[in-house]
Amino acid sequence: MSLTSKSIGMLLEIKDPNIIFTQDAILEEIQGTTALVLYAELKTRPERCPVCGFLSKLVRYGFERSCVLMPSYSYRPNYLKLSRQRFRCELCRSVFQSETDYVRPHSTISTPVRQMVLFEALTNRSLSDIARHFHVADKTVQRIIDEEAARHNYNQKLWLPKHLAFDEFKATNKMSLIWGDGDRHEIGAILPARTSYALTKYFEGFPLSVRQQVQTVSLDLNAGYINLIPRLFPNAKVVVDRFHIVQMVSTALNMVRVQVMKSLPKRSKEYRFMKREWKVFLKDFNELEANKPTYHVSVGYYETTVNLVAKCLDLNPEFRAAYEVYQGVLGAVRSRDAVALETVLENYRSLGNRMDQSIKTLKKYKKQVGNALRYDYSNGFLEGINSLIKKIKNTAYGYTNWRNFINRIFLERVWFRVKNEKARA
Numbered sequence: 001m002s003l004t005s006k007s008i009g010m011l012l013e014i015k016d017p018n019i020i021f022t023q024d025a026i027l028e029e030i031q032g033t034t035a036l037v038l039y040a041e042l043k044t045r046p047e048r049c050p051v052c053g054f055l056s057k058l059v060r061y062g063f064e065r066s067c068v069l070m071p072s073y074s075y076r077p078n079y080l081k082l083s084r085q086r087f088r089c090e091l092c093r094s095v096f097q098s099e100t101d102y103v104r105p106h107s108t109i110s111t112p113v114r115q116m117v118l119f120e121a122l123t124n125r126s127l128s129d130i131a132r133h134f135h136v137a138d139k140t141v142q143r144i145i146d147e148e149a150a151r152h153n154y155n156q157k158l159w160l161p162k163h164l165a166f167d168e169f170k171a172t173n174k175m176s177l178i179w180g181d182g183d184r185h186e187i188g189a190i191l192p193a194r195t196s197y198a199l200t201k202y203f204e205g206f207p208l209s210v211r212q213q214v215q216t217v218s219l220d221l222n223a224g225y226i227n228l229i230p231r232l233f234p235n236a237k238v239v240v241d242r243f244h245i246v247q248m249v250s251t252a253l254n255m256v257r258v259q260v261m262k263s264l265p266k267r268s269k270e271y272r273f274m275k276r277e278w279k280v281f282l283k284d285f286n287e288l289e290a291n292k293p294t295y296h297v298s299v300g301y302y303e304t305t306v307n308l309v310a311k312c313l314d315l316n317p318e319f320r321a322a323y324e325v326y327q328g329v330l331g332a333v334r335s336r337d338a339v340a341l342e343t344v345l346e347n348y349r350s351l352g353n354r355m356d357q358s359i360k361t362l363k364k365y366k367k368q369v370g371n372a373l374r375y376d377y378s379n380g381f382l383e384g385i386n387s388l389i390k391k392i393k394n395t396a397y398g399y400t401n402w403r404n405f406i407n408r409i410f411l412e413r414v415w416f417r418v419k420n421e422k423a424r425a
Protein backbone atom coordinates (compact mmCIF):
# COMPACT_ATOMS: atom_id res chain seq x y z
CA MET A 1 0.00 0.00 0.00
CA SER A 2 1.05 3.58 -0.37
CA LEU A 3 1.80 5.98 2.42
CA THR A 4 -1.31 7.49 3.89
CA SER A 5 -1.79 10.97 5.27
CA LYS A 6 -1.47 9.38 8.68
CA SER A 7 2.10 8.24 7.97
CA ILE A 8 3.04 11.64 6.62
CA GLY A 9 1.47 13.32 9.63
CA MET A 10 3.48 11.09 11.96
CA LEU A 11 6.66 11.80 10.06
CA LEU A 12 6.10 15.52 10.44
CA GLU A 13 5.08 15.23 14.08
CA ILE A 14 1.54 16.33 13.27
CA LYS A 15 -0.65 14.78 15.91
CA ASP A 16 -3.73 16.87 15.26
CA PRO A 17 -6.13 14.77 13.09
CA ASN A 18 -7.90 17.96 12.04
CA ILE A 19 -4.99 19.03 9.85
CA ILE A 20 -5.99 17.60 6.48
CA PHE A 21 -3.62 17.56 3.48
CA THR A 22 -5.27 19.07 0.44
CA GLN A 23 -2.74 18.35 -2.32
CA ASP A 24 0.58 16.62 -2.98
CA ALA A 25 3.78 18.13 -1.71
CA ILE A 26 5.72 20.30 -4.11
CA LEU A 27 9.11 22.02 -4.24
CA GLU A 28 8.71 25.74 -4.04
CA GLU A 29 10.92 28.77 -3.69
CA ILE A 30 10.51 30.26 -0.22
CA GLN A 31 12.71 33.09 1.04
CA GLY A 32 15.30 32.40 -1.63
CA THR A 33 15.56 28.65 -0.93
CA THR A 34 13.95 25.69 -2.56
CA ALA A 35 11.73 24.19 0.06
CA LEU A 36 9.44 21.20 0.36
CA VAL A 37 5.93 22.55 0.81
CA LEU A 38 2.84 20.71 1.97
CA TYR A 39 -0.66 22.10 1.81
CA ALA A 40 -3.28 21.49 4.44
CA GLU A 41 -6.45 22.85 5.95
CA LEU A 42 -7.60 23.19 9.49
CA LYS A 43 -11.31 23.55 10.04
CA THR A 44 -11.76 22.89 13.74
CA ARG A 45 -14.92 24.59 14.91
CA PRO A 46 -14.57 25.79 18.47
CA GLU A 47 -17.35 24.82 20.81
CA ARG A 48 -17.81 28.34 21.98
CA CYS A 49 -16.53 31.80 21.22
CA PRO A 50 -13.12 32.14 22.89
CA VAL A 51 -13.79 35.82 23.54
CA CYS A 52 -17.31 35.99 24.96
CA GLY A 53 -17.83 32.31 25.67
CA PHE A 54 -21.15 32.31 23.82
CA LEU A 55 -22.12 28.85 22.70
CA SER A 56 -23.39 28.45 19.18
CA LYS A 57 -23.65 31.41 16.87
CA LEU A 58 -20.30 31.12 15.08
CA VAL A 59 -20.20 31.69 11.33
CA ARG A 60 -17.41 30.75 8.92
CA TYR A 61 -15.46 33.77 7.93
CA GLY A 62 -13.01 32.76 5.20
CA PHE A 63 -9.56 31.30 5.54
CA GLU A 64 -6.27 32.59 6.72
CA ARG A 65 -3.21 30.96 5.27
CA SER A 66 0.15 30.89 7.00
CA CYS A 67 3.45 29.31 6.08
CA VAL A 68 4.59 27.18 8.99
CA LEU A 69 8.11 25.83 9.42
CA MET A 70 8.09 22.06 10.02
CA PRO A 71 10.77 19.52 10.99
CA SER A 72 13.04 18.79 8.08
CA TYR A 73 14.76 15.54 7.12
CA SER A 74 17.06 16.84 4.45
CA TYR A 75 19.16 19.91 3.75
CA ARG A 76 16.10 21.77 2.55
CA PRO A 77 13.49 23.30 4.80
CA ASN A 78 9.95 21.94 5.03
CA TYR A 79 6.94 24.20 5.20
CA LEU A 80 3.28 23.64 5.78
CA LYS A 81 1.00 26.08 4.03
CA LEU A 82 -1.87 25.83 6.43
CA SER A 83 -5.23 27.35 5.65
CA ARG A 84 -7.06 27.91 8.87
CA GLN A 85 -10.78 28.39 8.93
CA ARG A 86 -11.74 31.67 10.48
CA PHE A 87 -14.91 32.20 12.44
CA ARG A 88 -16.85 35.20 13.53
CA CYS A 89 -18.95 35.33 16.64
CA GLU A 90 -22.32 36.84 15.85
CA LEU A 91 -22.70 38.06 19.36
CA CYS A 92 -19.46 39.92 20.06
CA ARG A 93 -18.28 40.22 16.47
CA SER A 94 -14.82 38.97 17.25
CA VAL A 95 -13.00 37.01 14.58
CA PHE A 96 -10.70 34.11 15.39
CA GLN A 97 -9.12 31.14 13.68
CA SER A 98 -9.19 27.39 14.23
CA GLU A 99 -6.67 26.36 16.80
CA THR A 100 -4.25 23.47 16.85
CA ASP A 101 -1.46 22.24 19.09
CA TYR A 102 0.75 22.03 16.04
CA VAL A 103 1.32 25.74 15.76
CA ARG A 104 0.43 28.60 18.06
CA PRO A 105 -1.93 31.27 16.75
CA HIS A 106 -0.09 33.79 14.55
CA SER A 107 3.17 31.88 14.80
CA THR A 108 5.08 30.52 11.82
CA ILE A 109 7.15 27.99 13.76
CA SER A 110 5.56 24.63 14.45
CA THR A 111 5.58 23.18 17.95
CA PRO A 112 7.96 20.30 17.10
CA VAL A 113 10.50 22.74 15.62
CA ARG A 114 10.21 24.85 18.76
CA GLN A 115 10.88 21.80 20.90
CA MET A 116 13.81 20.77 18.75
CA VAL A 117 15.30 24.27 19.00
CA LEU A 118 14.96 24.20 22.80
CA PHE A 119 16.46 20.74 22.92
CA GLU A 120 19.42 21.80 20.76
CA ALA A 121 19.92 24.82 23.01
CA LEU A 122 20.68 22.32 25.78
CA THR A 123 23.77 21.14 23.97
CA ASN A 124 25.69 24.38 24.33
CA ARG A 125 25.65 25.04 20.63
CA SER A 126 25.79 28.63 19.53
CA LEU A 127 22.60 30.42 18.54
CA SER A 128 23.72 30.77 14.94
CA ASP A 129 24.51 27.04 14.67
CA ILE A 130 21.04 26.18 15.88
CA ALA A 131 19.49 28.84 13.69
CA ARG A 132 21.21 27.48 10.58
CA HIS A 133 20.20 23.93 11.38
CA PHE A 134 16.52 24.82 11.63
CA HIS A 135 16.40 27.41 8.85
CA VAL A 136 15.50 30.29 11.12
CA ALA A 137 17.13 33.57 12.13
CA ASP A 138 19.39 33.82 15.22
CA LYS A 139 16.84 36.16 16.71
CA THR A 140 14.13 33.54 16.33
CA VAL A 141 16.13 30.99 18.33
CA GLN A 142 16.59 33.48 21.15
CA ARG A 143 12.91 34.41 20.97
CA ILE A 144 11.91 30.76 21.36
CA ILE A 145 14.17 30.48 24.41
CA ASP A 146 12.80 33.72 25.83
CA GLU A 147 9.20 32.65 25.29
CA GLU A 148 9.97 29.45 27.14
CA ALA A 149 11.49 31.59 29.91
CA ALA A 150 8.36 33.69 30.19
CA ARG A 151 6.27 30.59 30.75
CA HIS A 152 8.26 29.65 33.82
CA ASN A 153 7.86 32.93 35.61
CA TYR A 154 10.88 32.92 37.86
CA ASN A 155 10.28 36.59 38.54
CA GLN A 156 7.61 35.74 41.06
CA LYS A 157 7.66 37.62 44.35
CA LEU A 158 5.21 35.51 46.31
CA TRP A 159 7.21 32.64 47.62
CA LEU A 160 10.64 31.88 49.04
CA PRO A 161 12.09 28.56 50.17
CA LYS A 162 12.67 27.94 53.88
CA HIS A 163 16.35 27.45 53.23
CA LEU A 164 17.96 29.94 50.90
CA ALA A 165 21.40 29.62 49.36
CA PHE A 166 23.35 32.45 47.74
CA ASP A 167 26.32 32.41 45.42
CA GLU A 168 27.93 34.70 42.90
CA PHE A 169 29.29 34.20 39.42
CA LYS A 170 30.51 36.22 36.52
CA ALA A 171 27.80 36.39 33.86
CA THR A 172 28.46 38.59 30.86
CA ASN A 173 31.02 41.07 32.12
CA LYS A 174 29.78 41.71 35.63
CA MET A 175 29.09 39.67 38.71
CA SER A 176 25.63 38.22 39.08
CA LEU A 177 23.95 36.82 42.13
CA ILE A 178 22.14 33.54 42.16
CA TRP A 179 19.83 32.20 44.82
CA GLY A 180 18.53 28.69 45.15
CA ASP A 181 16.37 26.41 47.22
CA GLY A 182 18.56 24.58 49.72
CA ASP A 183 16.13 21.66 50.03
CA ARG A 184 15.30 21.01 46.42
CA HIS A 185 18.65 22.21 45.05
CA GLU A 186 17.01 24.31 42.39
CA ILE A 187 17.73 27.80 41.14
CA GLY A 188 15.28 30.43 42.31
CA ALA A 189 16.48 33.44 40.38
CA ILE A 190 19.55 35.13 38.99
CA LEU A 191 19.98 38.83 39.66
CA PRO A 192 22.03 41.08 37.39
CA ALA A 193 23.92 42.69 40.28
CA ARG A 194 25.14 41.69 43.72
CA THR A 195 25.29 45.09 45.37
CA SER A 196 23.53 45.65 48.68
CA TYR A 197 21.23 48.08 46.95
CA ALA A 198 20.21 45.62 44.24
CA LEU A 199 19.70 42.84 46.75
CA THR A 200 17.63 44.94 49.10
CA LYS A 201 15.49 46.21 46.27
CA TYR A 202 14.90 42.74 44.90
CA PHE A 203 14.12 40.97 48.16
CA GLU A 204 12.04 43.79 49.57
CA GLY A 205 9.74 43.03 46.65
CA PHE A 206 8.73 39.93 48.61
CA PRO A 207 6.23 40.62 51.41
CA LEU A 208 7.78 40.63 54.87
CA SER A 209 5.56 37.69 55.84
CA VAL A 210 7.22 35.65 53.07
CA ARG A 211 10.73 36.72 54.10
CA GLN A 212 9.99 35.91 57.73
CA GLN A 213 9.51 32.27 56.78
CA VAL A 214 13.11 31.89 55.65
CA GLN A 215 14.95 29.84 58.28
CA THR A 216 18.51 29.66 57.00
CA VAL A 217 20.58 31.54 54.45
CA SER A 218 23.76 29.81 53.25
CA LEU A 219 26.53 31.88 51.75
CA ASP A 220 30.27 32.40 51.50
CA LEU A 221 32.00 34.50 54.12
CA ASN A 222 33.34 36.91 51.53
CA ALA A 223 29.81 37.81 50.45
CA GLY A 224 29.63 41.56 50.83
CA TYR A 225 25.96 41.39 51.68
CA ILE A 226 26.29 39.15 54.74
CA ASN A 227 25.25 41.99 57.06
CA LEU A 228 22.07 42.57 55.07
CA ILE A 229 20.66 39.15 55.79
CA PRO A 230 19.20 39.82 59.28
CA ARG A 231 17.36 42.85 57.98
CA LEU A 232 15.94 41.11 54.91
CA PHE A 233 15.21 37.80 56.60
CA PRO A 234 14.59 38.59 60.25
CA ASN A 235 14.18 34.98 61.37
CA ALA A 236 16.95 33.41 59.33
CA LYS A 237 20.18 31.96 60.64
CA VAL A 238 23.18 32.72 58.45
CA VAL A 239 25.08 29.56 57.57
CA VAL A 240 28.55 29.91 56.15
CA ASP A 241 29.52 27.29 53.61
CA ARG A 242 31.66 24.60 55.28
CA PHE A 243 33.87 24.13 52.28
CA HIS A 244 34.51 27.85 52.32
CA ILE A 245 35.58 27.85 55.98
CA VAL A 246 38.23 25.20 55.30
CA GLN A 247 39.25 27.04 52.15
CA MET A 248 39.94 30.19 54.14
CA VAL A 249 42.42 28.52 56.48
CA SER A 250 43.98 26.36 53.77
CA THR A 251 44.69 29.47 51.69
CA ALA A 252 46.40 31.01 54.70
CA LEU A 253 48.42 27.86 55.42
CA ASN A 254 49.59 27.74 51.81
CA MET A 255 50.80 31.31 52.02
CA VAL A 256 52.65 30.66 55.26
CA ARG A 257 54.30 27.59 53.73
CA VAL A 258 55.47 29.57 50.72
CA GLN A 259 56.87 32.21 53.07
CA VAL A 260 58.89 29.54 54.91
CA MET A 261 60.11 28.11 51.60
CA LYS A 262 61.45 31.52 50.59
CA SER A 263 63.83 31.43 53.54
CA LEU A 264 65.30 28.10 52.44
CA PRO A 265 67.90 27.22 49.82
CA LYS A 266 66.09 25.73 46.81
CA ARG A 267 68.20 22.59 46.95
CA SER A 268 67.29 21.77 50.55
CA LYS A 269 65.25 18.64 51.07
CA GLU A 270 62.60 20.53 53.05
CA TYR A 271 62.16 23.05 50.25
CA ARG A 272 61.80 20.31 47.67
CA PHE A 273 59.35 18.32 49.80
CA MET A 274 57.19 21.39 50.48
CA LYS A 275 57.21 22.35 46.83
CA ARG A 276 56.49 18.94 45.40
CA GLU A 277 54.20 17.51 48.06
CA TRP A 278 52.43 20.65 49.17
CA LYS A 279 49.07 18.90 49.09
CA VAL A 280 50.18 16.67 51.97
CA PHE A 281 50.02 19.68 54.29
CA LEU A 282 46.33 20.16 53.52
CA LYS A 283 45.39 16.58 54.34
CA ASP A 284 44.08 15.51 57.70
CA PHE A 285 47.20 14.79 59.78
CA ASN A 286 45.58 11.62 61.18
CA GLU A 287 45.35 10.21 57.68
CA LEU A 288 49.04 10.63 56.86
CA GLU A 289 51.26 7.58 56.76
CA ALA A 290 53.00 7.40 60.15
CA ASN A 291 54.54 3.93 60.25
CA LYS A 292 55.54 2.64 56.85
CA PRO A 293 58.38 4.55 55.17
CA THR A 294 57.84 5.12 51.44
CA TYR A 295 60.19 6.47 48.81
CA HIS A 296 59.82 10.22 48.26
CA VAL A 297 61.28 11.51 45.02
CA SER A 298 61.48 15.04 46.40
CA VAL A 299 64.00 14.10 49.12
CA GLY A 300 65.41 10.95 47.54
CA TYR A 301 64.98 8.46 50.39
CA TYR A 302 62.54 6.27 52.30
CA GLU A 303 60.67 8.03 55.05
CA THR A 304 57.19 8.23 56.54
CA THR A 305 55.09 11.19 55.43
CA VAL A 306 54.50 12.17 59.05
CA ASN A 307 58.23 12.50 59.73
CA LEU A 308 58.77 14.59 56.62
CA VAL A 309 55.93 16.94 57.52
CA ALA A 310 57.25 17.21 61.10
CA LYS A 311 60.72 18.08 59.81
CA CYS A 312 59.30 20.95 57.81
CA LEU A 313 57.19 22.20 60.70
CA ASP A 314 60.31 22.20 62.91
CA LEU A 315 61.78 24.88 60.68
CA ASN A 316 59.50 27.58 61.93
CA PRO A 317 57.33 27.70 65.09
CA GLU A 318 54.76 30.01 63.48
CA PHE A 319 54.44 27.61 60.54
CA ARG A 320 53.83 24.79 63.00
CA ALA A 321 51.26 26.85 64.86
CA ALA A 322 49.48 27.77 61.63
CA TYR A 323 49.49 24.10 60.63
CA GLU A 324 47.96 23.08 63.95
CA VAL A 325 45.25 25.72 63.64
CA TYR A 326 44.47 24.49 60.14
CA GLN A 327 44.26 20.91 61.39
CA GLY A 328 42.03 22.03 64.25
CA VAL A 329 39.60 23.80 61.92
CA LEU A 330 39.63 20.94 59.40
CA GLY A 331 38.93 18.36 62.12
CA ALA A 332 36.15 20.42 63.70
CA VAL A 333 34.43 21.02 60.35
CA ARG A 334 34.74 17.38 59.34
CA SER A 335 33.29 16.11 62.59
CA ARG A 336 30.76 18.97 62.66
CA ASP A 337 31.95 19.89 66.15
CA ALA A 338 30.96 23.52 66.74
CA VAL A 339 32.44 23.57 70.25
CA ALA A 340 35.81 22.33 69.00
CA LEU A 341 35.85 24.98 66.32
CA GLU A 342 35.03 27.67 68.85
CA THR A 343 37.89 26.46 71.05
CA VAL A 344 40.37 26.65 68.17
CA LEU A 345 39.26 30.19 67.37
CA GLU A 346 39.26 31.33 71.01
CA ASN A 347 42.71 29.93 71.75
CA TYR A 348 44.27 31.47 68.69
CA ARG A 349 47.13 33.89 69.37
CA SER A 350 48.48 36.15 66.66
CA LEU A 351 51.24 34.47 64.62
CA GLY A 352 52.27 37.50 62.65
CA ASN A 353 51.53 35.68 59.39
CA ARG A 354 48.65 35.31 56.94
CA MET A 355 46.73 32.99 59.27
CA ASP A 356 45.90 36.01 61.46
CA GLN A 357 43.68 37.46 58.75
CA SER A 358 41.68 34.29 58.11
CA ILE A 359 41.12 33.61 61.79
CA LYS A 360 40.12 37.21 62.38
CA THR A 361 37.38 36.88 59.76
CA LEU A 362 36.20 33.56 61.16
CA LYS A 363 36.07 35.08 64.65
CA LYS A 364 34.19 38.10 63.41
CA TYR A 365 31.49 35.81 62.03
CA LYS A 366 31.73 33.26 64.84
CA LYS A 367 28.01 32.72 65.03
CA GLN A 368 27.52 32.23 61.29
CA VAL A 369 30.56 29.94 61.14
CA GLY A 370 29.23 27.90 64.05
CA ASN A 371 25.89 27.55 62.27
CA ALA A 372 27.72 25.85 59.42
CA LEU A 373 28.44 22.94 61.74
CA ARG A 374 24.98 22.90 63.29
CA TYR A 375 22.94 22.94 60.07
CA ASP A 376 23.08 20.66 57.08
CA TYR A 377 22.48 23.42 54.58
CA SER A 378 25.17 24.89 52.38
CA ASN A 379 25.36 26.73 49.09
CA GLY A 380 27.59 24.04 47.61
CA PHE A 381 24.97 22.85 45.14
CA LEU A 382 25.00 26.24 43.45
CA GLU A 383 28.62 25.69 42.52
CA GLY A 384 27.50 22.91 40.19
CA ILE A 385 25.94 25.53 38.00
CA ASN A 386 29.22 27.45 37.81
CA SER A 387 30.80 24.84 35.59
CA LEU A 388 27.70 24.80 33.45
CA ILE A 389 27.81 28.58 33.10
CA LYS A 390 31.44 28.38 32.03
CA LYS A 391 30.51 25.79 29.43
CA ILE A 392 27.72 27.95 28.06
CA LYS A 393 30.05 30.93 27.96
CA ASN A 394 32.71 29.02 26.09
CA THR A 395 30.61 27.27 23.50
CA ALA A 396 27.40 29.22 23.21
CA TYR A 397 29.47 32.30 22.67
CA GLY A 398 28.18 35.65 21.66
CA TYR A 399 26.10 36.54 24.67
CA THR A 400 26.39 40.22 25.37
CA ASN A 401 22.84 40.56 26.55
CA TRP A 402 22.56 39.57 30.19
CA ARG A 403 18.91 38.52 30.10
CA ASN A 404 19.42 36.31 27.05
CA PHE A 405 22.36 34.67 28.73
CA ILE A 406 20.41 34.07 31.91
CA ASN A 407 17.48 32.60 30.00
CA ARG A 408 19.87 30.18 28.37
CA ILE A 409 21.20 29.12 31.77
CA PHE A 410 17.67 28.56 33.02
CA LEU A 411 16.82 26.59 29.95
CA GLU A 412 19.72 24.23 30.46
CA ARG A 413 19.65 24.03 34.18
CA VAL A 414 16.11 24.37 35.42
CA TRP A 415 13.46 23.77 32.83
CA PHE A 416 14.99 20.60 31.58
CA ARG A 417 16.24 19.66 35.02
CA VAL A 418 19.69 18.71 33.87
CA LYS A 419 21.10 17.15 37.00
CA ASN A 420 24.82 17.58 36.95
CA GLU A 421 25.62 18.89 40.36
CA LYS A 422 28.61 17.41 42.04
CA ALA A 423 28.21 16.35 45.62
CA ARG A 424 30.56 18.32 47.78
CA ALA A 425 31.59 18.39 51.40
Ligand SMILES: [Zn+2]
Nearest residue numbers: 049052089092
Ligand atom coordinates in the same frame (compact mmCIF):
# COMPACT_ATOMS: atom_id res chain seq x y z
ZN1 LIG B 1 -18.13 36.13 21.05
